[in-house]
Amino acid sequence: MGVVARFCVCLGVGGALVLSLLLTSSSASAQSALLDALATRVTLAHPSGAASEVAVEQIIRSGDKVATNQTGRAVVTYPDGSTALLEEDSALTIEFVQTSAGDYVVRMQQTLGRVWYAVTRAVTQGSRYEVHTAGMASVIRAGSDSYVSVSPSGETTVVTISGTVDTSAGGVDVSVLAGSSTTVSAAGATPSANTPPPSTAIPTSTPTRTAAPSPTSAFVPPVATLPPLPTSAPARTKTPSPTLPLATPRPTAAPAPAATPFKDKFGPRKDAPGQPPPKTNGPL
Secondary structure, rough: OOHHHHHHHHHHHHHHHHHHHHHHHHHHHHOOOOEEEOOEEEEEOOOOOOEEEEEEEEEEOOOEEEEOOOOOOEEOOOOOOOOOEEEEOEEEEEOOOOOOOOEEEEEEEEEEEEEEEEEOOOOOOOOEEEEEEOOOEEOOOOOEEEEEOOOOOOOOEEEEEEEEEEEEEEEEEEEOOOOOEEEEEEOOOOOOOOOOOOOOOOOOOOOOOOOOOOOOOOOOOHHHHHOOOOOOOOOOOOOOOOOOOOOOOOOOOOOOOOOOHHHHHHHHOOOOOOOOOOOOOOOO
């Protein structure tokens, strides 16, 4: 065998090994999912073990059971991006069933509570997502958003938000379209006809519409609303208001100032009245 032939043989064997490894890893990834706890308390139980509380992200294998208590919430994410959101007091067992070479069915057994399912696309071309309860089996088509509620009595309700969900119960198949729902009261019962999904919004009263009055050229109010016409009344005379008499002040003469002797800085003047005559030395 030549060198070229040996090289080709080695290349073929190596390619086969790589392909087998890729197929094995792809099969393993298709048979697993990730579990995240959104609110405590969430538990994960393996088929051969007891349930343990989930604190960090966990890998789910076929046969594992996820459960939440009255305050717990969890989300399961599949390799293709599809999700299953468990609300409070819910339980879900996940199985990966191989149907043919490379095709798997994700079968989820919901026994209690409400779970929201969002399927983006199938894991592989021949794969699908199924939801089983005690009274109903459903196949969620790709591109669908829906939720399934299971009461403690076993009543199952499927509500489709968008897309289509195919249900089967009691030998009857019902396709639940977007905006509708179906309910099975017990195991083996026939699903009821499609009905609008239960509304969670608070109902409000619808206002009644009344016809608008026709327009007129001039607005004339009804007679009952007109004010009474004025009536004639005797003229009222104004009574002058009493005034208080004001006292008129009379002018009075100002008092005359008393005469005071005038003095200068050298004493009283000689010519001032009341002064004695000047003394003389005798006749000249």
